Amino acid sequence: MSSATEVAEVRYVDALNQGMADALAEDERVVLMGIDVGAGGGIFTVTRGLYERFGPDRVLDTPISEMGYVGAAVGAAMTGLRPIVEIMFMDFVGVCLDPILNQASKLRYMTAGAFEIPVVFRTQTGAGRSAGAQHSQSLEAMFAHIPGLKVVIPATVTDAHDLMVESVRDPNPVLFVENRRLYGMRGDLDVDPLPLGRARIAREGDDVTVLTWGQMLRECLKAADIAEVSLEVVDLRSLVPLDRETLIASARKTGHLLIVHEAVRDFGPGAELAASIGEELYDELLAPVRRLAAPPVPMPFSPELEKTLLPSAEKIAAAAVALRAES
C-alpha cells in the first residue's frame, strides 16, 4: 500500500515510522537496531509495530551498549546489511563516538573505496522540554565537521518520511536527526517532495533570507507571519550535503541573511554557513550576516530558563527587522 494514499494527514512520528517500514519492506538487507526499538516500540513510539511486522531478525533490541551496537551496525554495513541504528538521545553520542567518527566516516576513504558503509544513525534532539543539559543538545555541527558523514535533519512530515527512505537507500553513513518537539506535529505526506541534498524554500519573501532547519523551521515560519518585514524562509534539510546554490540564490535575492538554529551559537553550524556565504556574497549582501542561536551555555532544566536561551518566533522576527534596518 502506498504511504501517500493511506492517511491524509499524519504526525511527524508516524511519517518516520512509515519511512522505516517502507525501507524495511523495500530491501531485506535493512535492519533496525537500538535500545527498546523492538518489542517496546521505542520510547517515543517511533518504531511501534515494526517488530511485530518484520520480526526479531529485522528489528533488534539491543542492550544499553551504544559503543557495542553502533560499532556492530558499522561492521554490518561493511558486510552487506543496511542498518538503521538508533541512538536514543543525541547527547548519548558521547558514549559511542568512535564508530561514527573514526569508523563509518573513514573506512571508505581509507580503503580507497573498497567498502560502502550504508548505515543510518538515527537520533533525536530538542530543547524546550526540561530534559536538562544531558538530554537537550543539538550537536549537528560536530558531525557536519566530520568528512564522510551526511547530516540530515527533517523538519516536516513529508521530509520525516522521504528523507528517512532516502537516507536508508544512500550508500553512505548518514546521521539522521529528528526533533522530539516535532513528533506530534501534523501534516501531509508528499508535499513538495525534494531529493536529499536540496534545500527547500519554505516561504517566499523579499527582505530577509532566514536560513534554518529542524524544529526552528516552525518558529521561523511563525516569525514570517508576524514580522514587519518580508521573510524568505529556507529549510536546509541537510547540512551535509549542503545546497549552496539555493542558499546563495536566496541570500542574493534579499541581500540580508539571518541564520537561526537551536544549537549553541559559538563555533556552531551558523558560523560555517555565515563564513562561506559571506565569502561568496561579500559585495552583494546589504548588511552583515547575522546569527540567532542558543548562547554557549548548557541547557538548563527550568522551562523559564530554557525559553530565555532558545530562539523563538518573536526573537526571530525582531532580529529580522533589525537586520533589515542595517542596510
Add this chain to the structure above:
Amino acid sequence: MGTSAATSETLTASAGPVSLPELYERMTLIRAFESKVGELYRANEIPGFVHTSLGQEAVAAGVCAALRDDDYMATSHRGHGHCLAKGADVDGMMAELFAKGSGLCHGKGGSMHVADPARGILGANAIVGATVPLAVGAGLSSKLRKQGRVAVAFFGEGAVNQGAFHEALNLAAIWSLPVLLVCENNLYSEFSDSRRMSRVPSPAERASGYGVGAVKVDGNDVAVVYEAALAAVATCRKGDGPALVEAETYRWQGHYEGDSQPYKPDDEAEAWRGRDPLLVARKRLAGHEEELDAMDARAREQAEQAVERALAAAPPDPEEAYAHVFSD
C-alpha cells in the same frame, strides 16, 4: 574457561586441511615481510607509524589457516601478519606501506588501515578495541543473511580493557553470533606491563563473565594455535558462537618501530626468543630442514621483490586525495 584440547601429543604435521609445513610457510612470509618493513622504516623509507608483530607470527598463521577465504577478519594496528595470513596481496600491502598509488588502498590507508574485501579482510584499524564491534557486526550480517561465514577479530590484551570489547562481546553472546575473538596476549599494552592493568590475569577469564567459552593456548606454537582455532571456528560455524581464544605470545619489537623498550626487563626478550614460533615449528618438523630453508629463502625473495616494486611505484595521483569520501 576451558582448556585447549591441543597438545603436542595430539598433533601431527597434518592435523587438518592445512599442513604444518604450510603453516610454517605462512609464518616465514610474515617474518620476512615485517623484518624488511622494520629495516626500511628505520631507514626512513616508510612514512607514518609501523607496528610489527615479529615473534607473534604463529597466531596469525594458525588462526587464519582455520578460516575459509570468505570468512571475515578485522585486525588492529598490529595487523600485517593477519592480513598476509588471510591472503592479502604481498606487493599490494608493501606498496600501501610505502604510500604508493599501487597500494591496496591507493596509499590512503597505510600500515594501520590495510584492507582487502576480496579476501574478507575488513581492515587493520588504528583505534584499540574498535575491531571487536566491527567483527561482531560482520558476524551479525553473516547470521542474518545465512551465509555461514565466521568473523574473526584480532586484538591485543590491551584492548580487553576497552569498553568496546566488553559491549561487543556481550552483544555477540546474546545473539549467538559466529564471531571468533582472538586475543594476542603479548604482555605489553603499548609500554605498560598488562599484568599491572587488570586484576584479572588472563583475558580468557573475562569471557566467562559473558557466558562465552574461551581457551588459552601457547601462541608461539602454530600447531596448537591452529588446532584451537579449528575447534573455535567449528563452534562458531555451527551456530554456537561466539568463542574466544587467548594466545600467549610475546612482542619482540617495541609498541611501534623505533620504541627502544626501556620498560622491558633485560632477560625477558631473550627468553622469549628461545620460544621463536619459527623454531618451535622447526622442532616439530625435524627432518624437513631443507624444505623449510627453501621456504625461508622464497619468503625473503618475495618480500624483497615487493619492496623493489613498491620503491619503483608512483605515488598516488593528486586527485586521489579527493576520491572516496562519499560513494555516489
